[in-house]
Amino acid sequence: MKKKWIFLLRLGLALFLITFLISSIGIEKIIETIFKVNPLYGCLTFFCIIILFIISAFNVWILLRALNKIEFKAFLKVYAYSWSASLITPGQLGDASLIIFLKRYGIPLRRTSIAYMIDKLITLLIFLFIASYGSLFIFPELKQLWKNVFAILFLGIVVTLILIKIFKNTSYILSSFRKKLYDIFSEILIYKNNWYVIVINVSMTIIRWLTVTLCYYTSFMAFGKHVQWPDIAIIPIMSSIIGYIPVSVAGIGTVELTAIYLFSSRGIQNSVVLSCYLFLRFLQYALAAFLIIFSGSMRPKN
Numbered sequence: 001m002k003k004k005w006i007f008l009l010r011l012g013l014a015l016f017l018i019t020f021l022i023s024s025i026g027i028e029k030i031i032e033t034i035f036k037v038n039p040l041y042g043c044l045t046f047f048c049i050i051i052l053f054i055i056s057a058f059n060v061w062i063l064l065r066a067l068n069k070i071e072f073k074a075f076l077k078v079y080a081y082s083w084s085a086s087l088i089t090p091g092q093l094g095d096a097s098l099i100i101f102l103k104r105y106g107i108p109l110r111r112t113s114i115a116y117m118i119d120k121l122i123t124l125l126i127f128l129f130i131a132s133y134g135s136l137f138i139f140p141e142l143k144q145l146w147k148n149v150f151a152i153l154f155l156g157i158v159v160t161l162i163l164i165k166i167f168k169n170t171s172y173i174l175s176s177f178r179k180k181l182y183d184i185f186s187e188i189l190i191y192k193n194n195w196y197v198i199v200i201n202v203s204m205t206i207i208r209w210l211t212v213t214l215c216y217y218t219s220f221m222a223f224g225k226h227v228q229w230p231d232i233a234i235i236p237i238m239s240s241i242i243g244y245i246p247v248s249v250a251g252i253g254t255v256e257l258t259a260i261y262l263f264s265s266r267g268i269q270n271s272v273v274l275s276c277y278l279f280l281r282f283l284q285y286a287l288a289a290f291l292i293i294f295s296g297s298m299r300p301k302n
Contacts, residue, residue, distance in 0.1 A: 017253025021260065025270050033223060033275040041222035046283045048215040053083065053287065055208045059123075059201050060098075063115035066194040068107045078102055084288040114190060119201060124244070126205050131241045134234030138265065212236060219276045225268060235262045252281070 022030060057079040061072055082098035099112045191198055213233040220227045239259040243251020256277045263273045 013247060014252035014254075017257055021253070021256055021274055025274055029271045030275055030278075033271050034279070036224060037279065038222045038224065041218045042279070045215060045218040045222060045280070046287070048211060048218060049280075049283050049287055052208065052211045052215060053080075055204055055211060056083070059204050059208070060115055060119045062197050062200050062204070063119055063191075064102075064107070064112060066191060066197045067115065070102075070107065075102075080291045084291040087285060087288045118191075118198075122198075122201055123205055123208075126202070126209065127237050127241055130209065130234055131238045134230070134238050137230060137234060138262065209233070209237065212240075215280065216276070219280050220268075220272070222279065223272050223275055225272050225276075227263075227266075227268065231263070231266050235259065235266070238262060 054076070057076050058072070060079065061070070061075045064070065064075070065072075078098060098116065102112045210233075213236070216236045217227065217232050220232070236259070239255045239262060240251070242258045243255040245251075245254065247254060256274060259277055260270050260273045264270055
């Protein structure tokens with residue numbers, strides 16, 4: 001019941017933010033912008049979203065395959081269902097479905113969880129690096145602030161490690177934290193004999209970032225707006241990082257609000273930015289709907 005109310009609150013906030021953005025910009029202006037969409041660039045954007053989906057699936061598969069042999073075709077079917085479900089179900093039910101369905105292929109829950117966690121961690125770290133660089137590029141005045149933040153983080157890590165070493169046997173909280181860190185590193189060390197899959201995943205994550213860039217470039221071009229590099233490469237990542245904050249469903253509203261603020265600082269009209277992001281969400285959900293319709297043939301049999 002508690003999770004249900006949390007989901008409803010997040011859904012309510014997402015709807016409120018989207019309604020607020022549309023009303024503040026003007027629905028007539030947005031509709032006028034959307035009707036000017038270029039069909040060619042629109043199709044290219046949808047093609048980029050499909051490629052992005054395949055790359056995302058491959059990134060998890062390459063990590064999982066090092067632990068359990070599974071064909072990419074079989075994994076893609078399961079991943080397609082879980083990815084689609086994650087867009088329309090509350091919480092992490094979509095992610096959980098990936099683990100559950102792979103168990104039907106005889107793959108232990110722990111191994112699927114490890115591959116999925118490491119892929120998420122690599123993606124988050126690379127995207128955080130891009131977002132950090134992007135914030136300095138767009139707002140040079142934040143340079144000193146970032147120096148202070150990194151100095152505090154480094155100091156905090158050093159102090160934490162010292163405290164764990166000193167009070168590892170007397171403090172329950174610190175000993176528990178130490179155990180969790182040890183468990184995480186132990187799971188990562190599973191790949192010590194298959195280190196190349198980590199390299200492949202990192203490389204593909206960079207390609208994934210470039211594909212995301214192409215998605216947004218073609219989407220803006222669909223509305224007749226050319227966005228220059230590196231704005232088109234870093235602003236979508238910065239806004240997507242905000243979407244990781246669990247205050248709305250799938251980052252709906254928070255991502256668009258951040259993107260409008262950042263792109264407008266680079267001279268892009270609010271109506272174009274919102275139309276572009278709504279268009280991308282529409283294409284993403286269209287792909288998800290297509291996959292869900294054929295989910296019966298995709299899901300593995302018991």
